[in-house]
Amino acid sequence: MFRHLLVPTDGSDLSDGTIRRAVSFAREAGASITFLHVLANLAMPPQGSLYGDPVLLDPTVVAKFSQAERSYAAALLERARALAEKAGVPCDTAVGDHPVVYEAIIEAATSHGCDLIFMASHGRRGLAGLLLGSETQQVLTHTDLPVLVFRRPEPAAGSDQGAASAPAAPAC
Numbered sequence: 001m002f003r004h005l006l007v008p009t010d011g012s013d014l015s016d017g018t019i020r021r022a023v024s025f026a027r028e029a030g031a032s033i034t035f036l037h038v039l040a041n042l043a044m045p046p047q048g049s050l051y052g053d054p055v056l057l058d059p060t061v062v063a064k065f066s067q068a069e070r071s072y073a074a075a076l077l078e079r080a081r082a083l084a085e086k087a088g089v090p091c092d093t094a095v096g097d098h099p100v101v102y103e104a105i106i107e108a109a110t111s112h113g114c115d116l117i118f119m120a121s122h123g124r125r126g127l128a129g130l131l132l133g134s135e136t137q138q139v140l141t142h143t144d145l146p147v148l149v150f151r152r153p154e155p156a157a158g159s160d161q162g163a164a165s166a167p168a169a170p171a172c
Contacts, residue, residue, distance in 0.1 A: 002029055002146075006114040008036045008105050008135075011076050018120040018150040019080050025118065025148075026089045033089055034112045035080040037073040038096035038104040039066070070095070102138035109145055117147045 007022045009015045019035070026033050077093035084091035094112065096104030109117050121136040140147050 002116040003031050004112070004114045005031055005033045005116050005118045006036055006105070006109040006112060007033055007080070007118050008038065008108075009076060009080060010037070011072070012120075012122075014120045014122060014150075018118065019083060021150050022118040023084050023087050023089050026084070027087050031089075031116075033084055033091040033118075034108070034114060035077050035084075035091060035093045036096055036105065036108045037076055037093075038098065038101045039069050039073060041097075041099045101135045102142060105135070105139050106143045106145075109143065115145065117143065117145055119147065119149060121149045121151050 005022055005026055007019060009019055022033060025031070073095050077095070081091055081093055092112070094108055096108055098104035098107065105117065105119070108114075117139060119136055119139065121134065136147075136149055140149075
């Protein structure tokens, strides 16, 4: 059914678990994967500023941060590639450079010919969800592509299985 998955990753433990689940899904479906990391954007647009004024940073700081972010992205995507290759799943990697993360995800899915976006949700609810927002929610709202949302299973009430059942991040 699905032949090409886009798997965005931010390097979090939940995102690493999503990579493993996506690789397993792709192997079973005979699909390929494009792993995506969207670079952080330090030059916030005025509407993105919490207090109304854009944040202005020293260009040297921005350049150093950008270089570190690109190195981080390369390592993160290489780790994802290694997991897919070990499982025999064809894959590619991409780096998004867009001020709006959910738009970068949707654009990457379209430009790489993906037919499914497979991504994590941190599951923030209530006030935290409202204030922090959700890239997954934005993708769900703005794309025509199917989106498979991976959420770490919550342990049963009264169970001490929370940490044991959570996927462990692969070693860097």
